[in-house]
Amino acid sequence: MNTTSDTLHALKPTIDRMPDPAGRAEAAALESELAAVHGVRHAITVSSGTAALHTALIACRTGPGDEVLLPAATVIMTVAAVTATGAHPVFVDAAAGGRGMDLADAAAKTTERTRAIIPVHLAGRTDGLVELAAYAQSVGLHLVEDACQAQGSRTRGRAAGTIGTIGCFSLKDGKIISSGEGGYLLTDDAELAARAAAYRTHWLTPAPHAPAGSRLGMNYRLAEPLAALARHNLTRLNTALARRREQARLLYDLVGETPGLAVHAPGPEDDPNGYSALWRVDLDRPRDFSTRLAEDGVANSVGTYRLRAAHQHPACQYLNPAPCPRAAQAVDQMLAVTLQPQTTDTELHHLAETIRREAKSWAEGR
Structure with missing residues (x-):
């Protein structure tokens, strides 16, 4: 692009x-x-x-x-x-x-x-x-x-x-x-x-x-x-869309069946645009894990941009929000890896290697 x-x-x-x-x-x-x-x-x-x-x-x-x-x-x-x-x-x-x-x-x-x-x-x-x-x-x-x-x-x-x-x-x-x-x-x-x-x-x-x-x-x-x-x-919408989906598929393939990460697969009737590669983190302290990935250069919604459930966000406390426990857990366990149009396949290989290495290390308590 x-x-x-x-x-x-x-x-x-x-x-x-x-x-x-x-x-x-x-x-x-x-x-x-x-x-x-x-x-x-x-x-x-x-x-x-x-x-x-x-x-x-x-x-x-x-x-x-x-x-x-x-x-x-x-x-x-x-x-x-x-x-x-x-x-x-x-x-x-x-x-x-x-x-x-x-x-x-x-x-x-x-x-x-x-x-x-x-x-x-x-x-x-x-x-x-x-x-x-x-x-x-x-x-x-x-x-x-x-x-x-x-x-x-x-x-x-x-x-x-x-x-x-x-x-x-x-x-x-x-x-x-x-x-x-x-x-x-x-x-x-x-x-x-x-x-x-x-x-x-x-x-x-x-x-x-x-x-x-x-x-x-x-x-x-x-x-x-x-x-x-x-x-x-x-005018390049179809090309851009195809590339983003290709990036997401490649990253899923490269990360593979890494213990502690489960691909958030779309529903059978859904066809997402590949905006972010998406996993559920089944590791201890998942938010800290996402932060660790961000520190290692893997930009993601929770670790990089500090995404949290809105009812827990400091700026929303004056709204007196009711607890939403499933949403809180879903966000905390969300690993949405940020993809950009200019991200190359070489960079995707590096991102996948980092994710696999850090997940293994985290599971082993290192």
């Missing part, structure tokens, strides 16, 4: 002839192309994946006094998007085996104040998504997919981010398709799309029952140079 500098050089003629930013020509073209690629009616570009989540919730009329259900096994950015609306995040425990949200717990925590449910597709996984979507529809709730790590993932033949009311994506570096920073929303609902488009531009455009200038909004616009870069990279 081209480096950012190489891609910018290739795009220089496009950038040189770019119209005034107020015209938003590149962003508008990117939206059309994203909608076509994903097979939906509307795509709305924004400045980040977090902005996409915030904008989607606002489009769904989420606000103070509302509640939003989301998995305790999530990144803190998802929680921040909920609290930015003034709504209260309600954490749902993980299903057995840490696979998606527990439907029984979600149902028990659904109240008359619940406005939406946010499934989070960590590491590109969509465990239990179809069943959760059916539940949301049965009780009249919006399903806002956090698909920021799931570009290209599919379940039962359907693309992640197109199963719920709105799908939210990131274009940050490291994603399957990126532009350095940015994000977008997908939806088939014209009214929600109009509200999202209005909100991301200070409500300078109208939406049904909300004329231009009648609401407060944000500046969540995607910059034109980043939109141009995303358009260029979008």
Whole structure:
């Protein structure tokens, strides 16, 4: 894959002839192309994946006094998007085996104040998504997919981010398709799309029952140079997706049946994008093991980025979250090895060797 500098050089003629930013020509073209690629009616570009989540919730009329259900096994950015609306995040425990949200717990925590449910597709996984979507529809709730790590993932033949009311994506570096920073929303609902488009531009455009200038909004616009870069990279989506899946498969093969590590295999109807190679750590002090790997150059969600279940995160304690023990265990035992487009096969061999060596040493108490 081209480096950012190489891609910018290739795009220089496009950038040189770019119209005034107020015209938003590149962003508008990117939206059309994203909608076509994903097979939906509307795509709305924004400045980040977090902005996409915030904008989607606002489009769904989420606000103070509302509640939003989301998995305790999530990144803190998802929680921040909920609290930015003034709504209260309600954490749902993980299903057995840490696979998606527990439907029984979600149902028990659904109240008359619940406005939406946010499934989070960590590491590109969509465990239990179809069943959760059916539940949301049965009780009249919006399903806002956090698909920021799931570009290209599919379940039962359907693309992640197109199963719920709105799908939210990131274009940050490291994603399957990126532009350095940015994000977008997908939806088939014209009214929600109009509200999202209005909100991301200070409500300078109208939406049904909300004329231009009648609401407060944000500046969540995607910059034109980043939109141009995303358009260029979008043309390579299939190639980029195939490469990421190839990287994950190679790493699984190289690590093999290492004692203490169990591959987190996808469900029979799921086809993840290979965003991260994913294992369950069955060793003592799994979080410390992931930290040890990070210190040895194996970047991973827990050891490098300090992922922890949201209800245990220091920044969430003021929310008085209920315990979610299965989610806590699932996150603590998660080894999600970070893959990048530029990671070479030689580097993957080195990562696998390090993982095997450290797992053996850890099991032996060294």
